[in-house]
Amino acid sequence: MKLILFGMPGVGKGTQAKILSQKHGAIHVSTGDMLRSNIQNGTPLGAMAKGYMDKGELVPDNLIIAMIEEILSSAKAKKGYVLDGFPRTVPQAQALETILWRANVPLDKAINIVVDEEEVVRRLSGRMTCPNCGAIYHKYNQPPKVENTCDHCGHVGLVQRHDDKEETVRHRLEVYHQNTEPVLEFYRKKGVIVDVDGAKPVEEVTASIEAIIQNGKV
Numbered sequence: 001m002k003l004i005l006f007g008m009p010g011v012g013k014g015t016q017a018k019i020l021s022q023k024h025g026a027i028h029v030s031t032g033d034m035l036r037s038n039i040q041n042g043t044p045l046g047a048m049a050k051g052y053m054d055k056g057e058l059v060p061d062n063l064i065i066a067m068i069e070e071i072l073s074s075a076k077a078k079k080g081y082v083l084d085g086f087p088r089t090v091p092q093a094q095a096l097e098t099i100l101w102r103a104n105v106p107l108d109k110a111i112n113i114v115v116d117e118e119e120v121v122r123r124l125s126g127r128m129t130c131p132n133c134g135a136i137y138h139k140y141n142q143p144p145k146v147e148n149t150c151d152h153c154g155h156v157g158l159v160q161r162h163d164d165k166e167e168t169v170r171h172r173l174e175v176y177h178q179n180t181e182p183v184l185e186f187y188r189k190k191g192v193i194v195d196v197d198g199a200k201p202v203e204e205v206t207a208s209i210e211a212i213i214q215n216g217k218v
């Protein structure tokens with residue numbers, strides 16, 4: 001499976017990417033998670049990225065592209081990949097073409113997860129993540145089995161992301177419309193994009209994506 005998951009912030013890209021990559025033995029490549037891990041580990045890249053991320057702005061293309069090139073050129077990518085949060089600008093999409101060609105791991109399909117903007121704001125304001133393993137929850141839609149405790153690794157103390165405050169979420173949506181929507185057009189022209197209704201429950205969204213895969217489109 002060699003897949004891109006697209007969509008506005010909060011449509012469920014991370015949730016679906018974790019399920020699909022695990023099920024299909026592909027690597028989950030989340031630029032957001034990679035950047036947050038750099039911030040947590042105090043790396044120079046993390047220090048450069050933090051200001052942009054806290055404001056809901058995009059991190060400069062050259063930093064992101066270098067990070068992606070390293071992982072997609074590794075042997076792990078040969079088994080498959082699910083890209084989550086990349087590419088987000090047309091220059092990133094153009095760079096990705098070259099990276100995939102050089103590494104000989106061509107893209108199968110891009111899935112555009114579609115959810116209404118107000119639902120996205122509601123989802124992000126209730127999102128909680130595990131700072132230890134990155135598992136994603138929602139206060140009401142997907143609460144952990146035991147309050148404030150990760151189902152996957154048992155870590156106590158789920159956290160809200162800094163950029164999930166309503167004001168920052170609304171700015172992230174503006175940035176999406178301005179910079180990332182043109183990327184959809186880039187892939188539509190290539191005929192590799194399929195829209196999926198992301199407003200359905202998590203399992204149903206996964207089933208819709210799996211149906212596309214099973215129909216031989218991926």
Ligand code: AP5
Pocket residue numbers: 007008009010011012013014015016031032033035052053054056057058059060061064084085086087088092123124126127128136137138139141142163172198199200201202203205
């Ligand atoms: P990133 O971490 O990529 O954030 P994002 O794209 O804004 O997306 P999110 O992680 O917020 O949402 P998601 O679609 O993954 O939804 P999730 O599954 O968590 O990027 C953060 C920042 O990093 C950017 O602003 C930028 O600064 C920087 N960055 C990253 N990549 C970059 C790049 N390529 N270039 C430049 N800068 C970059 O779900 C959300 C919530 O909804 C959860 O609570 C979940 O439980 C719930 N939920 C999920 N699915 C459903 C469902 N079907 N029904 C009900 N609830 C659901």
